[in-house]
Amino acid sequence: MGSKSTDIVWHDASVSKEERQEKNKHQSFVLWFTGLSGSGKSTLANAVSRKLFERGSHTYVLDGDNVRHGLNKDLGFSPEDRTENIRRIGEVAKLFVDSGQIVSTAFISPYREDRHQVRELLSDGEFIEVYVEASLEACEERDPKGLYKKARSGEIPSFTGINAPYEEPENPELTVNTEQKSIEESAQEVVDVLVNWNYIEEQ
Template sequence: MTNENIVWHQQTVSKEQKQAQKGHRPALLWYTGLSGSGKSTIANAVEAELFRLGCHTYLLDGDNVRMGLNKDLSFSDADREENIRRIGEVAKLFVDAGVIVSSAFISPFEADRASARSRLNDGEFVEIFIDTPIEVCEARDPKGLYKKARAGEIPNFTGISSAFESPKKPEIHIHTQHHSIAQSVELIVSYLRSKQIIK
């Protein structure tokens, strides 16, 4: 619901001026994949490389955001949708500030990812599918979540009792069984260069 008394405030310093100051274009790198797929690991490695290259970055991680901004949300389908809606809005503000922002969330539903994409200009949303078979994710189980989900202790767990809708046409498709972390970083950074997001 939108309040008719709220009007978007136009800032004195434009998005284009912020972009020129930073020396690169803003973008939202949207990492999606199952729990334990390697989203945060790869997103952190990419951010480290972009920082080394002099880019202005910020990483929004699923667990970190749920500790503050989204701590009132559960893992029901409705709350997952609201979780991603809020992240899309926050990420849009980062992009408006001229930053390359990374979002590392399971974001299991295609419609929610499409909604996040629709908030940005063409070319600013980069969907990165961290494609790891569930057997591999479950074998890793770094947080012990799959074990709890199998025991019925975690309802609505993606891949077990809740669906994950794989991206149909992601800008970047990382197969972690075939790509090391270093190779994944190179693929992503090379894509950003090819699209002139970074120099």
């Protein structure tokens, strides 16, 4: 890779984030869904996005597997690559927020420091950490992609929760337990919180 250019200057847009928010009639922010594989992050993020879309909100979901098919297909699962994966997603999420949209991200994002770095990229109130809580036992029993079975057999050497760490959020804005509630109930809980916090309008 070549050296970083020092001749790059940020170019201000002709349409501001605030103007886009006003036109869209809602705040723009990141819903950062984090949790173990199999906890329901992607399913929940998409369910919330569907509810927001049906309310007229401008939304998009950045899903871990989908992003690794394109933007981050050059990255593996070492601690360094996991950090770079989240750094890139944070920068992309920031662009979505600047465009006036609500962006949901569904990534294990196992390290607290990486999630904190994304929070630091955004303005106050623009990063909402949603801990999708489910026990390792429940996630392993679900095992929707068969990854836990592969990890237990040694086919996946660095799998979060088995042979790689997951650092639970210490002070998430919202915790949703997908063992105790259905996806529909959990998605509605997220939407209700956004209404109560005046991120989106009540209907």
